[in-house]
Amino acid sequence: MRGPLRARRLLAGALAAGLLLAACGSDDDSSDDTSGADPAPTTAAAGGGDSGDGGDAGDSTSGEVVDVNVWIAFTDGRLDWTQAVAEEFNSLIDGYRVVVQGYPDYESLFDATLLAVDQGNPPSVVQYFEAATTDAQDAVDSSGDPIFTSVEAAIGGRSEILGFPVVLDDVVESARNYYTLDGEFKSMPWNTSSAIMFINRTLLDAAGVEGTPATWDELEEACDQFLASDAATNACVTWPNHSWFIEQTIAQQGATLVNNENGRSARATEVDLVSDAMIDYLEWWSGLEDAGVYVYTGTQRDWGGTYDLFAAQGVPFLIYSSSDTTLLTDEGVNGGFDVEAAFMPRNGDRTSDGGNIIGGATLWLVDGLPDGQRDAALAFLNFLNNPENAAEWHRVTGYIPITEASVALLEAEGWFDENPNSRVANEQLAAAPASPATAGALMGNFVNIRNVITEAIEDILVNDLDPATRMQTAQADAQRLLDEYNQLFG
Amino acid sequence: MNAGAAVAVLLVTAALGAFLVGRAAARVGRPTGLGIAIGTAVGALAPLAVMVPLDFCTFDAGVSATDLWFGIALMVGVALVAYQLAANAIDPEARLRRKRAGDDVSHGIFRGHPFMPWLLLAPTLVILVLFLYWPAIRTVRLSTQLVRLGAPRGVDRCVANFTELIGPTRPVWTLVVLLVSVALFFGATFAGRSSSPRVARWASLLSTAGVGAILVFLALLWTASYQKVFIVTMIISVGTVAGGLVISLLIASLAYQPVRGASVYRTLLVWPYAISPPIAGLLFFVMFDPNSGIIEHWLDRLLGIPLPNYRQNATLAQFVVILASIWKTLGYNLLFYIAGLQTVPKDQLEAATLDGAGSFARFWYVVIPALSPITFFLIVTNLTYAFFETFGTIDYLTAGGPAGATRVAMYEIYEVAIPGRDLGRGAAQSLILFAGVVALTVWQFRSTGRRVSYGR
Numbered sequence: 001m002r003g004p005l006r007a008r009r010l011l012a013g014a015l016a017a018g019l020l021l022a023a024c025g026s027d028d029d030s031s032d033d034t035s036g037a038d039p040a041p042t043t044a045a046a047g048g049g050d051s052g053d054g055g056d057a058g059d060s061t062s063g064e065v066v067d068v069n070v071w072i073a074f075t076d077g078r079l080d081w082t083q084a085v086a087e088e089f090n091s092l093i094d095g096y097r098v099v100v101q102g103y104p105d106y107e108s109l110f111d112a113t114l115l116a117v118d119q120g121n122p123p124s125v126v127q128y129f130e131a132a133t134t135d136a137q138d139a140v141d142s143s144g145d146p147i148f149t150s151v152e153a154a155i156g157g158r159s160e161i162l163g164f165p166v167v168l169d170d171v172v173e174s175a176r177n178y179y180t181l182d183g184e185f186k187s188m189p190w191n192t193s194s195a196i197m198f199i200n201r202t203l204l205d206a207a208g209v210e211g212t213p214a215t216w217d218e219l220e221e222a223c224d225q226f227l228a229s230d231a232a233t234n235a236c237v238t239w240p241n242h243s244w245f246i247e248q249t250i251a252q253q254g255a256t257l258v259n260n261e262n263g264r265s266a267r268a269t270e271v272d273l274v275s276d277a278m279i280d281y282l283e284w285w286s287g288l289e290d291a292g293v294y295v296y297t298g299t300q301r302d303w304g305g306t307y308d309l310f311a312a313q314g315v316p317f318l319i320y321s322s323s324d325t326t327l328l329t330d331e332g333v334n335g336g337f338d339v340e341a342a343f344m345p346r347n348g349d350r351t352s353d354g355g356n357i358i359g360g361a362t363l364w365l366v367d368g369l370p371d372g373q374r375d376a377a378l379a380f381l382n383f384l385n386n387p388e389n390a391a392e393w394h395r396v397t398g399y400i401p402i403t404e405a406s407v408a409l410l411e412a413e414g415w416f417d418e419n420p421n422s423r424v425a426n427e428q429l430a431a432a433p434a435s436p437a438t439a440g441a442l443m444g445n446f447v448n449i450r451n452v453i454t455e456a457i458e459d460i461l462v463n464d465l466d467p468a469t470r471m472q473t474a475q476a477d478a479q480r481l482l483d484e485y486n487q488l489f490g
Numbered sequence: 491m492n493a494g495a496a497v498a499v500l501l502v503t504a505a506l507g508a509f510l511v512g513r514a515a516a517r518v519g520r521p522t523g524l525g526i527a528i529g530t531a532v533g534a535l536a537p538l539a540v541m542v543p544l545d546f547c548t549f550d551a552g553v554s555a556t557d558l559w560f561g562i563a564l565m566v567g568v569a570l571v572a573y574q575l576a577a578n579a580i581d582p583e584a585r586l587r588r589k590r591a592g593d594d595v596s597h598g599i600f601r602g603h604p605f606m607p608w609l610l611l612a613p614t615l616v617i618l619v620l621f622l623y624w625p626a627i628r629t630v631r632l633s634t635q636l637v638r639l640g641a642p643r644g645v646d647r648c649v650a651n652f653t654e655l656i657g658p659t660r661p662v663w664t665l666v667v668l669l670v671s672v673a674l675f676f677g678a679t680f681a682g683r684s685s686s687p688r689v690a691r692w693a694s695l696l697s698t699a700g701v702g703a704i705l706v707f708l709a710l711l712w713t714a715s716y717q718k719v720f721i722v723t724m725i726i727s728v729g730t731v732a733g734g735l736v737i738s739l740l741i742a743s744l745a746y747q748p749v750r751g752a753s754v755y756r757t758l759l760v761w762p763y764a765i766s767p768p769i770a771g772l773l774f775f776v777m778f779d780p781n782s783g784i785i786e787h788w789l790d791r792l793l794g795i796p797l798p799n800y801r802q803n804a805t806l807a808q809f810v811v812i813l814a815s816i817w818k819t820l821g822y823n824l825l826f827y828i829a830g831l832q833t834v835p836k837d838q839l840e841a842a843t844l845d846g847a848g849s850f851a852r853f854w855y856v857v858i859p860a861l862s863p864i865t866f867f868l869i870v871t872n873l874t875y876a877f878f879e880t881f882g883t884i885d886y887l888t889a890g891g892p893a894g895a896t897r898v899a900m901y902e903i904y905e906v907a908i909p910g911r912d913l914g915r916g917a918a919q920s921l922i923l924f925a926g927v928v929a930l931t932v933w934q935f936r937s938t939g940r941r942v943s944y945g946r
Contacts, residue, residue: 107908107909110640111639114639114640135640139640140640140642144642296802297801298799298800298801298802298891298892299801299888299891300889300891314781448909448910448911451910455893455894458891458892458893459893462802462804462891462892463893484636484912485638487636487645488636488637488638488641488642488643488644488645489641489642
């Protein structure tokens with residue numbers, strides 16, 4: 001009896017292990033995101049599709065459903081929202097299934113993409129953020145072919161794909177300008193935002209501060225007034241030490257960050273971190289910090305800490321991404337204070353109007369997909385940005401409505417009248433004069449150069465260094481990073 | 491290509507090998523001629539083994555003086571290690587001595603087919619080669635290149651990934667400190683050979699001073715930015731190891747007392763060890779939060795002192811990192827110390843009591859020396875922990891900040907190689923860290939290890 005019993009036990013054990021593996025393979029969407037680099041879960045999910053063998057029963061209803069993998073850098077509600085849109089898309093289309101997988105941040109998403117390409121099993125669509133645009137354009141596989149192809153070229157002038165209308169032509173100007181390289185719209189914009197200022201009007205009213213500061217000087221004045229009042233808190237304003245805000249302010253002042261028209265007429269070869277626009281801004285910033293007006297949370301790219309400070313009414317002013325407009329406005333509703341959105345303050349001495357650039361990310365189409373799969377991916381990209389979805393995306397997050405049609409839809413619904421804060425980002429972007437400065441800088445190794453900038457600023461803020469001297473060091477480091485990138489990719 | 495210089499260095503290393511190994515051979519009673527032959531061979535071959543893969547690029551025309559001297563130092567350094575190995579290999583006594591010292595396992599005999607042991611070892615060997623040796627070789631290769639994940643090509647950089655970290659701000663002092671440390675090591679060697687016990691006692695002191703001088707030399711050697719990484723690594727490692735051992739020994743001697751419920755205390759004390767370093771980082775992040783942390787709350791409530799923000803204060807940030815690291819590894823150290831305290835010979839303690847030694851004297855003169863093997867072991871493991879595993883704690887607690895004040899070597903490697911995507915520099919820096927750990931361990935085995943009493 002012992003023999004068969006043992007064999008049965010072994011079998012049961014193997015079955016249990018198999019089930020466990022299958023379970024791990026199927027619910028890999030949120031549990032362990034870095035495991036996306038590991039091909040195992042994806043092959044488990046996609047195996048039925050592309051090999052077409054009817055052997056594994058149960059999972060797929062018909063053997064011909066081809067998976068279109070879309071990898072994005074969200075793991076929160078934004079992933080759930082996208083997955084819901086994908087579900088809706090899947091119910092409208094035959095033969096293809098869009099599978100959206102989330103990654104915790106852009107960096108791990110890039111690494112996973114590069115590894116997947118290396119292993120010959122790339123996804124169909126990958127989300128790259130704006131600073132990595134050059135990296136995405138230059139990315140090649142092991143045989144030296146580009147990983148991504150231009151969305152505009154892939155659409156090829158069609159007005160609808162697999163029955164889904166194309167919306168790429170309708171994308172708002174600021175995003176179109178940013179992502180148009182060499183005259184071609186390279187990738188499908190999706191989450192797009194701008195840096196705007198949030199104001200705790202209740203706190204300002206209690207302090208007797210009136211008006212909405214539009215320039216650096218006005219902000220400083222309002223802060224002095226606020227801090228001198230009875231309603232004063234520990235500090236007056238904060239924003240994350242993120243290079244994006246520095247890029248915004250450089251663009252506002254009409255300066256460029258790199259040569260060759262901000263890297264738009266040709267590959268950027270010289271970076272400029274010691275421009276007057278940069279030094280003036282850093283001197284103003286560190287002056288605010290020294291005076292106790294600006295509060296530094298002590299961590300680079302601290303979105304959470306600065307957000308919390310504003311939400312807890314620790315500061316009346318917060319300069320932040322418009323992506324969280326809805327959330328921040330709700331903080332006010334829940335916390336019993338009025339939140340107002342306004343343009344990001346500008347340098348009144350140098351510029352008379354705005355001039356902000358976008359931020360966020362776009363969806364890049366992988367090159368070399370079979371025609372059918374490519375069209376399904378393109379159809380999904382356009383479905384994701386159709387007026388209803390783009391408007392809903394704006395409503396739930398605060399990212400700008402990305403197409404003119406979605407703006408019109410929201411306008412018609414009266415959304416902007418009910419939520420005036422949501423209007424600010426689009427208005428600010430539309431107010432920017434078209435120029436290389438406001439198109440936004442493009443350069444290789446931008447992500448690392450951003451880190452060089454924020455590191456230098458942390459040094460300036462924490463150790464009270466002279467901005468001009470410290471930025472000279474940063475300039476050398478950044479130039480080296482750019483040179484090395486161009487050496488490898490140029 | 492400066493071929494003349496390369497040949498000259500090779501001749502020097504070969505001649506030096508002939509001299510040193512020849513002398514060593516004579517000392518152990520082997521034929522001097524054999525020693526000279528072996529010494530010449532290893533003296534020439536060892537530097538070649540390093541320089542041929544590098545294609546002698548440090549001797550190329552137009553390289554910087556730093557690169558040239560780095561290449562020469564590399565050749566000489568490899569040759570010195572090779573001499574030592576050769577001298578040991580020809581010494582018939584060396585093996586016996588190692589066996590006596592207890593760090594050489596005597597081999598059993600495997601009966602059966604000679605192929606069998608290899609077959610049994612194969613799974614282990616395959617894993618070692620695939621996941622340890624192959625990546626290690628790749629790391630060495632990468633360290634000489636400019637490479638990026640996803641780049642279409644790589645560029646050879648010779649030894650620039652290493653030499654660009656070298657750039658003493660005070661070259662004269664650097665040289666002086668180097669000479670002092672060499673002198674101290676020679677002094678230690680001579681003192682160690684002396685027959686007079688009074689002189690011999692100086693040996694360990696001199697070698698400790700020599701290591702200190704070497705550390706100062708290294709600190710002076712780097713460029714200003716890497717110097718900061720080096721000093722921060724030293725502060726956090728030494729703080730974690732020294733602080734951790736002292737605190738855990740004190741707590742262990744309390745927890746060892748036979749009080750009611752001692753086993754419960756001991757179990758609770760070991761708990762932090764089960765927590766992973768990132769979680770320790772998160773816990774301290776929350777506790778020390780300058781706005782809403784519990785430390786801030788009680789400091790303010792009880793003493794009325796506001797807690798300065800450790801995320802903006804370099805010294806405090808280092809202190810909090812050290813504290814979190816000590817706390818995290820406390821359970822591990824306690825486990826060993828409590829076990830060790832149970833092995834302290836009772837008769838010696840009783841004898842000391844009869845001789846009138848107070849509790850402090852007993853602790854200092856009997857307990858601490860009896861614990862020396864455990865302390866030695868813990869220093870090695872804790873140093874490894876401090877170098878490699880505080881990463882998780884630091885990442886969650888300070889992310890290397892403020893302004894690099896808690897950016898230890900391991901964190902710097904991560905920053906350069908993973909978010910920075912610069913695999914070449916990351917590989918080079920990880921080799922530097924590896925060399926540092928190897929050097930520290932060798933020094934510990936040679937100095938501390940000698941004085942450790944295993945009670946035999």
